[in-house]
Amino acid sequence: MAVPPLDPDRVVLHVGVPKSATTTLQFNLFADLERVVYLGKPYDRPGVPYESNAAIAELVGALWTRTELEFDRAHAAELLERGLRDRPGIDDPRSTVVLSEEALTWAGAADRLEIARRLRRLFGRCRVLITIREQRAALRSCHRWMHARRLINEPHDAWIARCLASAGRSGCPDDFAVRHYRFGALIEAYARTFGDDRVSVVATEQLRTDPASAASTIASVLPCDQQAVLERLESRSPRNASPGRLGTAYQRAARRGRALRARLLTRDPDWTDPLALAELNHGVHGVAMRALRVVDRPPRPASRETDAALAAYYRDDNRLAAERTGLPLGGMGYAV
Amino acid sequence: MSDREPVTILLAPPGSRAEAVACELAGEMTDAARALGDEVANRDGIGFSFERARTLRDAWHATSPPVLWHPGFAASSRTDPLVIARRLRRLLPGARVAVLMDDPVETIARVHALELGRAGRGPELERWVRARTRVDHYHGRAPDWALRDADPRPLAEASARLFGAERLALVRLEDPGRTPVPDWLGIGGPRFAEIVARSARSGGAKSHVSEGVRRALEPYYAGLPGF
Numbered sequence: 001m002a003v004p005p006l007d008p009d010r011v012v013l014h015v016g017v018p019k020s021a022t023t024t025l026q027f028n029l030f031a032d033l034e035r036v037v038y039l040g041k042p043y044d045r046p047g048v049p050y051e052s053n054a055a056i057a058e059l060v061g062a063l064w065t066r067t068e069l070e071f072d073r074a075h076a077a078e079l080l081e082r083g084l085r086d087r088p089g090i091d092d093p094r095s096t097v098v099l100s101e102e103a104l105t106w107a108g109a110a111d112r113l114e115i116a117r118r119l120r121r122l123f124g125r126c127r128v129l130i131t132i133r134e135q136r137a138a139l140r141s142c143h144r145w146m147h148a149r150r151l152i153n154e155p156h157d158a159w160i161a162r163c164l165a166s167a168g169r170s171g172c173p174d175d176f177a178v179r180h181y182r183f184g185a186l187i188e189a190y191a192r193t194f195g196d197d198r199v200s201v202v203a204t205e206q207l208r209t210d211p212a213s214a215a216s217t218i219a220s221v222l223p224c225d226q227q228a229v230l231e232r233l234e235s236r237s238p239r240n241a242s243p244g245r246l247g248t249a250y251q252r253a254a255r256r257g258r259a260l261r262a263r264l265l266t267r268d269p270d271w272t273d274p275l276a277l278a279e280l281n282h283g284v285h286g287v288a289m290r291a292l293r294v295v296d297r298p299p300r301p302a303s304r305e306t307d308a309a310l311a312a313y314y315r316d317d318n319r320l321a322a323e324r325t326g327l328p329l330g331g332m333g334y335a336v
Numbered sequence: 337m338s339d340r341e342p343v344t345i346l347l348a349p350p351g352s353r354a355e356a357v358a359c360e361l362a363g364e365m366t367d368a369a370r371a372l373g374d375e376v377a378n379r380d381g382i383g384f385s386f387e388r389a390r391t392l393r394d395a396w397h398a399t400s401p402p403v404l405w406h407p408g409f410a411a412s413s414r415t416d417p418l419v420i421a422r423r424l425r426r427l428l429p430g431a432r433v434a435v436l437m438d439d440p441v442e443t444i445a446r447v448h449a450l451e452l453g454r455a456g457r458g459p460e461l462e463r464w465v466r467a468r469t470r471v472d473h474y475h476g477r478a479p480d481w482a483l484r485d486a487d488p489r490p491l492a493e494a495s496a497r498l499f500g501a502e503r504l505a506l507v508r509l510e511d512p513g514r515t516p517v518p519d520w521l522g523i524g525g526p527r528f529a530e531i532v533a534r535s536a537r538s539g540g541a542k543s544h545v546s547e548g549v550r551r552a553l554e555p556y557y558a559g560l561p562g563f
Contacts (some may be wrong), residue, residue: 068418069490112418113381151479175378182383189382254456317557 006084006097008124009326012221013099014040015190017180019141020133022102022203024299030098035223037089040100049086056083056099063118064103066207071110072152073121080122082257098124098224105130105180112186116193125198127221128190132321133204134333135181137306148248157306164309178313184320193323199326205332207233245298247289254285311335343431344521345424346405346522348489351450352443354436354509355407356535360472360519362405368396373406376423377415386426393427404428410491414481417494433495434505434521440486440557441545447482449541456543465552483556 014030016022023041030038031045035044038045043057059079062071089095113300143159146152152159163178163322180186183201191199200221206214222229243251318336322329330336346362348354350508362369375384396404409420424431448464449455456464468480484490495504505518509532517528 048419067416067490069416085457111380111419114416116381149479150463179380179383188376 003280006123007093008126010093010096011123012096012098013104013119013123013125013126013128014088015104015128015185015186016100016102016131017105017133017186018102018132018140018293019138019145020102021207022100023129024207024233029218029229030100032232033222033224033228035089035092035095037084037087037095037097038095038100039083042249047088050181052085052087052240053084055079057085060099060101060103063115064101064106066110068111068114069104071114071118073118074121076118094223096220096221097168105186105319112180113189113193116190120193124195126251128194128199129218129221130183130187130190130199130201132183132201133205134309135178135335136302137180137269139310140302144169144244146177148243148245150245155300156161157300157303160302160310178310182314184317184324187321201321203327203332204231206327209332230307243289243293246292246296250288250292342520343402343404343428343538345409345428345431345433346403346436347406347410347433347488348405349434349438349440349443349486349488349491350407351447352409352436352438353446353532353535354443355410356406357509357531358436358459360531360535363401365405366396366400368392368399369404369406372396373404373408375425377406377408377411377420380415381419384423386423389423391429399435402483410488411485414463414485417490418497419484421498423495431499432503432505432518432520433499433517434507434518435488435495436490436507437488437492438509438511440483440560441486441550441553442542443460443486444483444553447486447541448542448543449462452543454539455541458546460548462546462548462552463545469555471550478558485555487560489560512556 014022014025016025026041029041030036033041039056040060043053044050045053056079059076062079064074066072084097090097104119109116138318139160140156143152143156154162160178163175187199188203200216200217201326204213206217211230211233214227215226215233219226219229258274312335315335318329318334321327322334322336346358348358359365365373372389372395375392377387379385407426408415410417424433444465445461448461451464453461465483468483490504492504505521505523507517507528
């Protein structure tokens with residue numbers, strides 16, 4: 001049965017910059033709340049038809065990886081419809097649909113303003129929750145993530161220096177990696193696209209220093225009270241450090257091993273691995289990952305020069321973000 | 337400035353031999369050209385200002401020859417080619433566009449060597465390419481930005497849509513002696529061949545391309561003439 005068009009008031013888009021506790025919110029909150037129809041990672045969620053999850057995964061991929069030449073609006077609308085069809089709770093008019101994906105703010109293949117416009121066309125004037133994190137800490141975490149996947153081989157300081165250099169290999173300042181942490185501009189763009197009153201902002205630091213106010217902001221867009229948000233965020237450790245190179249290699253090997261075993265047992269060469277990210281941090285895998293974390297070389301702290309350069313890069317934008325959101329970003333360690 | 341003055345925009349995949357040719361055709365990049373190029377190419381919709389770009393365009397036009405090239409125009413994985421083409425069309429509506437095209441595998445070999453600081457061995461390049469073609473289970477896509485950058489087709493398609501086929505020249509580098517080059521580009525066949533040959537010599541190191549690399553790149557460039 002076709003799903004009727006969604007009322008924008010029933011939709012919340014979580015636009016979290018990478019490394020801003022997005023996984024914590026996705027796995028511990030959105031996926032766990034009653035009356036929330038959650039669309040997002042992990043895409044292999046039990047209880048949801050495989051086709052629905054696959055359609056949403058494809059839609060999200062298209063939203064942020066397809067350029068304007070490649071993006072097909074009609075197909076995107078069709079994917080959304082397929083993704084919502086047969087999803088538990090979608091027929092309940094009191095439920096809220098939450099789409100969460102950090103890549104929506106990634107300065108990558110698709111222009112970020114175009115991503116916002118695509119979302120606006122798909123979901124109408126819905127509510128937007130943006131999560132941010134102090135840039136220097138986020139970039140250290142981001143570097144570790146990319147370094148573990150061998151997408152960067154340089155140490156953190158050298159990488160930042162290259163990002164901030166006036167002209168990189170492609171003539172652009174290679175600042176794409178640091179650009180998506182310009183929150184002021186990001187918040188302004190979403191406010192322009194969806195309306196000032198539709199955009200809420202939570203700083204990751206609030207989850208630690210002032211969880212009640214973070215929970216209050218999150219609860220204002222979700223069909224639950226502040227206490228329910230607090231309980232879910234506090235009951236689980238918010239730490240979700242990316243593994244290093246050894247940990248990443250182990251996770252890949254674990255997945256390959258499982259897939260090989262299953263293909264041999266089922267004799268199905270197309271068997272796909274349903275092992276979720278969370279499972280790779282629990283049980284035997286959890287023990288192995290904890291052991292590897294000890295030997296995996298921890299990232300070096302950033303030098304003072306790098307910290308100063310990043311502070312200078314973000315200062316004006318942080319002031320704009322503080323002005324727009326009313327959050328005391330300076331007190332949370334942001335350069336203002 | 338008058339928007340009707342003939343301006344030539346050169347596009348070539350970053351790091352490619354075609355880029356070296358574009359660089360030579362455009363001559364030394366003036367500060368005004370760099371500033372205009374930076375504004376157009378280096379800002380996505382969040383941060384781009386048409387008013388600022390218009391002021392920079394006027395400054396560029398007052399001080400520079402009418403050939404505009406900036407490597408960021410063609411970093412198609414980083415900046416949406418259609419968005420860039422729209423901006424250029426709006427700023428320079430009468431412009432003509434030349435897309436210089438080279439074998440993308442050749443470009444990848446150069447980009448890899450540039451990143452490495454020396455010519456890489458076959459297995460090194462293969463590992464580099466495979467790291468970029470492997471779909472990350474977490475995000476469900478491959479971090480293939482560099483591979484997309486080397487493909488000249490999005491540049492050609494975006495330019496054709498915005499500027500029209502009659503204002504667009506697709507110039508291939510494989511056989512420069514026989515490649516048709518439009519008159520408005522201002523270089524005849526022999527001179528073009530000379531520039532291409534020079535760019536090949538001065539292009540810096542190039543990593544070794546093994547069969548494995550070609551196989552890994554097939555899904556990206558299949559269908560490109562010459563691949």
